[in-house]
Each structure stands twice: as C-alpha cells, then as structure tokens.
Amino acid sequence: MSWSTVADWAAAVLLLAGALLTLVAGVGVLRFPDLLSRMHAGAKPQVLGLVLMLTAEALRARSWPILGMLVVVVIFQFLTVPVAAHMVGRAGYRSDQIRRDLLVVDEMARDEAAAEAAAVAVARRDAGPGGTTPLAAGPRDRGQDPVEDQGPARDVPQ
Amino acid sequence: MTVVYLICAGLLCLAAVLAVVRAERGPSMLNRAVSLDVFATVVVGGIALEAAWSRRLDTLPILVAMSMVGFISSTVIARFASVEPESERRIRTLEEVAAEDARRRAEEEAADEAKRHAASLEAASSIAGALAVVDPTGAEPAAVEPAAEPERPGSEEDR
Numbered sequence: 001m002s003w004s005t006v007a008d009w010a011a012a013v014l015l016l017a018g019a020l021l022t023l024v025a026g027v028g029v030l031r032f033p034d035l036l037s038r039m040h041a042g043a044k045p046q047v048l049g050l051v052l053m054l055t056a057e058a059l060r061a062r063s064w065p066i067l068g069m070l071v072v073v074v075i076f077q078f079l080t081v082p083v084a085a086h087m088v089g090r091a092g093y094r095s096d097q098i099r100r101d102l103l104v105v106d107e108m109a110r111d112e113a114a115a116e117a118a119a120v121a122v123a124r125r126d127a128g129p130g131g132t133t134p135l136a137a138g139p140r141d142r143g144q145d146p147v148e149d150q151g152p153a154r155d156v157p158q
Numbered sequence: 159m160t161v162v163y164l165i166c167a168g169l170l171c172l173a174a175v176l177a178v179v180r181a182e183r184g185p186s187m188l189n190r191a192v193s194l195d196v197f198a199t200v201v202v203g204g205i206a207l208e209a210a211w212s213r214r215l216d217t218l219p220i221l222v223a224m225s226m227v228g229f230i231s232s233t234v235i236a237r238f239a240s241v242e243p244e245s246e247r248r249i250r251t252l253e254e255v256a257a258e259d260a261r262r263r264a265e266e267e268a269a270d271e272a273k274r275h276a277a278s279l280e281a282a283s284s285i286a287g288a289l290a291v292v293d294p295t296g297a298e299p300a301a302v303e304p305a306a307e308p309e310r311p312g313s314e315e316d317r
Contacts, residue, residue: 008159009159011210012159012162012163015162015163015166015207015210016162016165016166016169018166018203019165019166019167019169019170019173019203019207020169022169022170022173022199022200022203023169023170023172023173023176025173025177025196025199026172026173026174026175026176026177026196026200027173027176029176029177029180029192029193029196030176030177030179030180030193035186035188035189035192038180038189038192038193039192041196042192042193042195042196046195046196046199047199049199049203050199050202050203050206053203053206053207053210054206054221056206056210057206057209057210060209060210060213061209061210061213061215063215066215066218069218069219069221069222070218070221072222073202073221073222073225076222076225076226077225080225080226080228080229081195081229083229083233084195084229084232084233084236087232087233087236087237088188088191088192088232088233088235088236090236091188091235091236091237092188092236095188097186097188097189
C-alpha cells in the first residue's frame with residue numbers, strides 16, 4: 001500500500017464528509033424556520049464542507065502550486081462568507097424578517113435601547129437648559145440606513 | 159473509488175435541489191439570497207469534486223474566482239434591497255400575472271384614449287382659434303385679393 005493510495009482514500013473520505021456537510025447545509029436552508037437559522041445553516045456547515053472537499057482535492061493533486069491556489073480559495077471563503085452572513089442577518093433584523101419568539105438572547109435590542117438613551121442624553125445636554133431643540137431621538141428607521149444608524153452606538157457607556 | 163465520487167455527486171445534487179426549492183419558496187429576498195449562496199457553494203464543491211475525480215487542474219481558477227465574488231450578491235441584496243413590498247415576497251401564479259397584465263393594458267389603453275381625446279380637443283380648439291384670428295380681418299383678404307388678382311397675369315406674362 002503506497003502513499004498515493006492512502007492519499008486517494010483519504011481524499012475519498014474527505015470528499016464524502018464534505019458532500020454530506022453540504023447536504024446538511026441544503027437541508028438546513030430548506031427546513032429551518034426563519035431567516036437567521038437558515039443563514040446559520042448556509043454559512044457554517046457549508047464552509048466546513050467546502051474546506052473538506054478542497055483538502056481532498058489537494059490530496060488528489062499532490063502539488064504545491066495547486067495547494068497554494070486551494071489555500072487562497074479557503075481564505076477567501078473564510079473572509080467573505082461571514083461578511084455575507086452578517087449583512088444578511090443585520091438586514092433581516094432591521095427589516096423585521098426574523099421570528100423574535102425563536103430568539104434565545106437578543107443583545108441587539110438591548111444595545112439599540114442603550115444607544116437611543118445615549119442619543120437622547122447627548123441631545124438634551126447639547127440643547128442646554130431651556131433649549132427645545134427637536135432632536136433626532138425618535139424611533140429608529142429599521143432597515144433604512146443601517147450603517148449610519150451605528151453612529152450613536154459608540155457613545156454608549158458600558 | 160468511482161462509487162465514492164458518484165455518491166458525493168448525488169449528495170451535492172440533492173443539496174442543490176434543496177437550496178433551489180428554498181429559493182423558490184422564499185418567503186423574502188434575504189432568504190433567497192441565503193439559499194442562492196448555498197447553491198453557489200454547491201457549485202464550487204461540484205467543480206472541486208470533478209477536479210479531484212479527473213485530476214485536472216484547469217478548473218481551479220474558477221474556484222478562486224467564485225469564492226472571491228460569490229458573497230457579493232447576498233451582501234448587495236442585504237445592503238440595498240432588503241426592504242421589499244409584501245406582495246413581492248412570493249412568486250406569483252400565472253393567473254395573478256395575467257390579471258396584472260390585463261389591468262396594466264387597460265390602464266395604458268385608457269391613457270392612450272385620454273391622450274387622443276386631448277389631442278383632438280386641442281386640434282379643434284386650435285382650428286377654432288385660427289378661425290377666430292382670421293375672422294376679424296376677414297374683410298381684409300377679401301379686399302386685398304381682388305387687387306392682387308389683376309397683377310398676377312401680368313407677372314406671369316413677364317416670365
């Protein structure tokens with residue numbers, strides 16, 4: 001039993017595991033009840049499955065330049081999939097497309113409330129005594145402009 | 159060994175079908191973005207599987223490119239298009255599409271009819287206006303024309 005046979009069988013096992021994890025991702029995306037859990041299914045087992053399959057491909061090819069390219073693919077997956085999942089989850093939260101009854105913990109609501117309170121406090125201080133400046137501390141626009149919405153959150157005292 | 163590759167291909171096909179079913183069901187654009195992300199990764203996995211089976215190396219740049227740009231679609235959807243009207247959260251049935259088409263066609267025809275009506279009204283009013291302009295000076299052309307008429311034969315004779 002030579003090393004190449006061992007590598008081929010290891011590649012076969014890894015391919016099988018990777019395909020199974022991808023199937024798990026597909027089942028999760030189809031069966032899970034709401035956007036956040038579907039996003040979880042589409043982001044985590046799927047990436048692990050792809051990494052396993054690319055490892056198998058590297059074991060089959062057995063050449064350094066190919067290994068370099070596959071490492072690049074894996075790095076890009078690790079960089080980009082969390083970005084996409086984060087953006088999708090945030091947009092889903094802001095546009096109320098999630099099921100709040102399924103949430104175990106909702107840190108975002110607490111942070112939003114704290115940020116709003118801080119914005120109110122800052123506006124009150126800026127307006128000074130007797131000042132009746134109409135302040136922008138009303139209810140936030142969910143899903144309208146998530147990036148700019150993050151502004152006051154930095155002022156929150158922990 | 160080939161059996162293992164065939165099993166893997168079957169699993170990947172099943173995963174792709176499940177992702178497409180979720181993309182069809184929705185129920186919102188973000189869900190579809192997630193499921194199409196899964197589909198794209200299944201495609202990348204399939205290319206990797208084929209490359210591992212045939213030991214070919216020329217398809218690897220496809221893997222690099224797809225893993226680089228695959229996340230853009232869902233990011234853009236999440237950033238710009240996440241707010242959508244309730245009525246667009248599912249794919250409409252044929253009857254609904256036909257009803258919508260008929261309604262839009264009726265609207266367009268009504269608009270055309272109104273435009274035509276307005277155009278004919280305008281034409282009528284412009285004719286009436288022209289008549290009104292001509293009318294007060296109606297005596298003048300009548301006075302000029304007899305004077306002009308004797309000259310015309312003369313000018314024609316000159317040529």
